[in-house]
Amino acid sequence: DIQMTQSPSSLSASVGDRVTITCRASQSISSYLNWYQQKPGKAPKLLIYAASSLQSGVPSRFSGSGSGTEFTLTISSLQPEDFATYYCQQSSPTFGGGTKVEIK
Amino acid sequence: EVQLVESGGGLVKPGGSLRLSCAASGFTFSSYSMNWVRQAPGKGLEWVSSISSSSSYIYYADSVKGRFTISRDNAKNSLYLQMNSLRAEDTAVYYCARASALYYFDYWGQGTLVTVSS
Numbered sequence: 001d002i003q004m005t006q007s008p009s010s011l012s013a014s015v016g017d018r019v020t021i022t023c024r025a026s027q028s029i030s031s032y033l034n035w036y037q038q039k040p041g042k043a044p045k046l047l048i049y050a051a052s053s054l055q056s057g058v059p060s061r062f063s064g065s066g067s068g069t070e071f072t073l074t075i076s077s078l079q080p081e082d083f084a085t086y087y088c089q090q091s092s093p094t095f096g097g098g099t100k101v102e103i104k
Numbered sequence: 105e106v107q108l109v110e111s112g113g114g115l116v117k118p119g120g121s122l123r124l125s126c127a128a129s130g131f132t133f134s135s136y137s138m139n140w141v142r143q144a145p146g147k148g149l150e151w152v153s154s155i156s157s158s159s160s161y162i163y164y165a166d167s168v169k170g171r172f173t174i175s176r177d178n179a180k181n182s183l184y185l186q187m188n189s190l191r192a193e194d195t196a197v198y199y200c201a202r203a204s205a206l207y208y209f210d211y212w213g214q215g216t217l218v219t220v221s222s
Contacts, residue, residue, distance in 0.1 A: 095150065
């Protein structure tokens with residue numbers, strides 16, 4: 001089975017910061033990597049699919065990159081509504097362990 | 105508007121059974137693979153099971169294989185999860201989610217809580 005490892009598991013950042021979250025696959029998954037945002041008590045929301053495609057309605061400050069085994073989710077300028085937990089997912093489908101983005 | 109509404113969660117004793125339902129609307133249900141994903145309290149997301157559009161392909165996580173059964177009724181636009189031999193570690197919020205052709209989950213329900221406790 002393909003394992004997905006996210007880092008860091010949590011981070012503290014300020015509004016306006018650039019934030020990068022990494023997801024590594026235990027073997028190549030081409031570009032079959034998706035990113036979700038989840039706020040407490042809510043269902044996950046799809047942000048990025050196929051490594052770098054922005055889901056409709058998602059702000060352009062979110063971007064994804066990578067292929068093979070290493071992927072990144074970048075928030076170019078963190079907004080108050082972006083404080084949440086982020087998960088990567090590969091198409092098998094396995095989720096990463098999550099990255100909690102907290103207010104500094 | 106795409107909507108997925110889960111129901112059927114509740115409190116059940118270890119070894120008991122429960123059947124979850126997910127009512128879909130706002131899209132052609134019979135054209136999409138559907139999934140169950142769960143989240144234990146304070147934990148991350150865990151994929152549970154998937155079923156193809158015509159029920160031809162069904163997959164389960166190892167943690168539920170042999171105990172859970174996924175099914176769907178395209179005439180009723182509904183997805184189901186029959187859960188038997190429930191264990192404390194099955195306690196979680198269970199979400200139904202629609203899968204795209206590239207196997208990303210683009211729509212999710214609000215979730216239903218299953219608590220397994222004596």
